[in-house]
Amino acid sequence: MILTNGTIVAVADGAHVRLFRNQGHEPEIRLVPEPDPDLEPANIGSGARHRNSTANPDRSRLREDNFAAAVAGYLNEKALSGQIDHLVIVADARTLGEMRRHFHGALSEKLSGQIEKNLTGFAVSEIQDAIRAA
Numbered sequence: 253m254i255l256t257n258g259t260i261v262a263v264a265d266g267a268h269v270r271l272f273r274n275q276g277h278e279p280e281i282r283l284v285p286e287p288d289p290d291l292e293p294a295n296i297g298s299g300a301r302h303r304n305s306t307a308n309p310d311r312s313r314l315r316e317d318n319f320a321a322a323v324a325g326y327l328n329e330k331a332l333s334g335q336i337d338h339l340v341i342v343a344d345a346r347t348l349g350e351m352r353r354h355f356h357g358a359l360s361e362k363l364s365g366q367i368e369k370n371l372t373g374f375a376v377s378e379i380q381d382a383i384r385a386a
Contacts, residue, residue: 253365253386254279259338260286262327263379266316266347268372269323272379281380289326293318320347324354331359339363340383344370 255261261272261283269289276282293315320343330336339359341348345368355363367386371379 253340253367253383255281255340255364255383256338259340259364260330260336261340261342261379261383262323263371264320264323264341264343264347264351265370265372266312266319266344269319269326270372272376281383283376283380285376289323291319291322291326293322316347317350320350321354324351324359327351328354328356328359331362332356336362340365340367342367342369342371342379342382344368 255274255276255278257274257277259274261274263270263272269291271286271289272283273286274281275284327336327339327341331339336359339362341351341363343351343366347370348366348368365383365386367382369382371382374382
């Protein structure tokens with residue numbers, strides 16, 4: 253995958269998110285860390301629709317869903333305010349699926365790519381390699 257200069261890359265899982273901005277010029281990818289977002293996960297993930305503990309026995313899954321929804325909400329705000337022109341999301345399949353449920357149309361239009369991998373604990377060079385290979 254080739255990223256345009258200025259593309260935001262969000263690397264997320266159910267508990268962490270790292271943001272980067274590509275400062276490389278095509279075809280070079282040079283990810284520079286962005287400030288960590290201040291997220292307030294609320295009870296808004298898909299698990300919130302379950303009414304009892306037998307329908308959703310795993311509380312950590314609910315926390316992960318809520319975090320993914322909060323990340324999507326943050327990215328929606330940035331897209332709507334014009335702070336994101338191009339976006340690539342790298343996340344494990346479950347987190348990415350939950351995030352997609354909360355994407356605003358404006359954010360969806362700015363998506364340049366989605367990579368289903370959990371790379372939150374990886375070095376920037378490994379994230380760059382995964383994007384190049386996608």
